[in-house]
Amino acid sequence: MATLLEVKGIYKSFGGHEVLKDVNLKIEELTIHALIGPNGAGKTTLLNIINGIERADRGNIYLLNMDITNYTVEARVRVGLARTFQLLEVFSGLTVLENILTALFAKNPWGIIKSMLFGERFHPIEGQLKKRALEYLEFVNLSHRADEEVQNLPAGEQKLLEIARALALEPKILLLDEPAAGLNNRETRILGEILKKICREKGITILLVEHDMELVMRVSDLITVLNFGEVLAEGPPTLIQKDPRVIKAYLGEDF
Template sequence: MAELLPELLAVRGVSVRFGGVQALTEVDLTARAGDITSVIGPNGAGKTTLLGVINGAVTPLGGSVRLDGADLSGRPIFERAAAGVVRTFQNLEIFSNMTVLENVMTGGHLHAGYTLLDSLLRTPRFRREEKRLAALCREKLDFVGLAHKAHLPAADLPYGEQRLLEIARAIAVEPKLLLLDEPAAGMNNKETQQLGAIIRRIRGELSIGVVLVEHDMELVMDVSDRITVLNFGRILAEGTPREIQDNPEVVAAYLGED
């Protein structure tokens, strides 16, 4: 039996309620270092709410979130980002008035080695750090295949490339854990295949753990090491892609088979 990889993310007993709606009930989720962990389920199952709990956008009624052994419960989004949790969103969140490179540098600035005063006075330290960050961010653009478009306005990119730009910006933060919320939404088959290859490389080449929320079952089954299925805010099943495919309840409810 293969030895289990160490836990990177441990969500335990998380419950969330919005008014009269119980969005999550006693949900556990484990993502191990070196794994791509997917969360699937129908609309309203609680998938995006769960990502919000992990990155600090949603405050649960109870439960805990730990990253690499450190308790993140109650900590705000910016502290979780500094600790290594970064998220992309269902809806595009790019800065259309900036260039492609400038968009990615907004992620890299989390690790900028200068002060606000350096920035205002444009000191030598500021200029050195900006040059270093620009080089780092060009590497991230190259990783997703957009280096040749670094100086174009972000708004000029096709939709699929704007999705990849979001991912480049996220990995520029150099996170431990990347939360991807429906990254294939609106992509065609070729773009989705490219996205799958990039997600695998993020795990394999950058050693970043990935939690993926996605409706494209072909992509999920192709890239995932483990899958958690949510149903009405509760865990329905957990397992490998094969185990999930062979689970009669999952097949009937989520994969569209009888």
């Protein structure tokens, strides 16, 4: 297996407070890699840095051995990075289907002048786009909600929509920030199946930040534990579950 994403020596501090200290991470292709750790360990910050919303003070990020440290958020999407957010970032006011269409827009732009003159008429692949959008909704079992306004959906379905929207970008790697937060047990189980399906069927690697240990243990191939901005341990679920350092720092509270 080849390394898809590599994070090398990342440092980040906010106002003198070090949030990330020399973080190294290697994510293998076609795996589900979980990133866990207590609150404030720096998981979301690391995700933001990988995704480009925030800049690291030091360190590099490589995608398939290509240095993307200086890429903008948009450029990173083009080379194959997609993500979802811890706090929902769906486009309220738009329907579920329209939310997916915005994701297809970047790769199939239809300029402002053409839109004004013709609307969507004469768009070369108009029908195809909608069909593809519906397929992504089908994938997360949301196609029956396609024409509903997104703010009317329960939080769990909005989370799934965000995942579908990220999938529509056809990424190489998908960064998920606490997708199970706010979901009930049943929804979490379904989410777990969907994550496996994304990895197996679509061939998309997943970096999963999650607090729900059951989900993490069930779906992930490899787990990295982050504590106070440093990598504390790394290994398959069975080993991580038994690692005394991890239990002390983190699992001890939950298990």
